[in-house]
Structure formats: structure tokens, C-alpha cells
Amino acid sequence: MSYALKLCILSAMLSFVPSAALSESEICYVLDGILFLYGIILTALYCKIKVGMLHICSYRNTNGLAPHPQETYETIGLKK
Template identity: 50%
Template sequence: MLHALLIAALLVVKPTCTEAFGDMNICYVLDGILILYGIILTVLYCRLRMVPSNKTPANLPEKQPAAGGIYAVRPLILMIKKTLKKAHEGKVTA
């Protein structure tokens, strides 16, 4: 149903070739606006990336890396293994 409706809409709206070639000036104006928009966005993006950001909130503490970094999980696993081994031997009670 939707597919047939879409085809019918395209057949009704379909412009002829002479209509499309008649308004080429509009295409040039729109291309110029699009190019100008792209240049402005590029300049703004480059300014954003090049200017160092020194706006840090004074009330928030800086993040400190976890002890051991990405390897901090290994000591935790070893501690759990030791605890489980002691529990298996009966030295640790809950």
C-alpha cells in the first residue's frame, strides 16, 4: 500500500527536463550557500580543536588514576583466590 502510494506521489510531482534546466541559477545560489556553510563550520571546528581548553571547574577534584591502571584487577583476583583457598581449607568462616 505504502509502496504504491509513493510511486503515485512521484508520478504526480515528477518535473519535466525543461522545468529543471530553467532554474539553474537557484542551484548555483544554493551551492554557494552550502559551500559557505561548510567553510564556516570548518573554521569553527578548527578553532575549537586548536584553542586549549582551560575552563576547568574549581570545585571539582581532578580524577586520579586507579592504582595499577588497567592491571588493577589482577591483585583483586589474587586476593579472591587466596580467600577461596583459605575457605576451602576451613581457615576462613563467613
């Protein structure tokens, strides 16, 4: 969803309720609801990305494509 569309939806939601009629606590409830929905949407998108990455990794392993082996480092013996 584009930023402009989100802004239009938010302004439409807030235009139905006159701000002078809301007390400070009611405004906080409205903002908390918006933040709650925003958190749910971000969590869903994050999970979608993680599941997609797991699918890509499993696909690579089944086709014989493995990640590059990590090189091991040799420690240097220091004399004291």
C-alpha cells in the first residue's frame, strides 16, 4: 500500500469524528487503535518475508546448491 493511500485512509477515518468533540483520552484510544493495526500489518509482512526466505533456502538445498563453506581461520600461537 502506498504512502499516499495510507494518508488518505487515515484522513478519511479522522474526518468523520470532529476533534473538538473528542477528549484527550478518546484521541489516545483512536491513536492506540491505529498503532495496533500498524503493528499487526508490520508483523504479518515480516512473517511473510521470513517464510519466503525459508522457502528459498530449502529450494536451493534440494537442487544441490549449498551456501559457500565458511573458511576456518588458523590461530597464531603467541609465545609469552
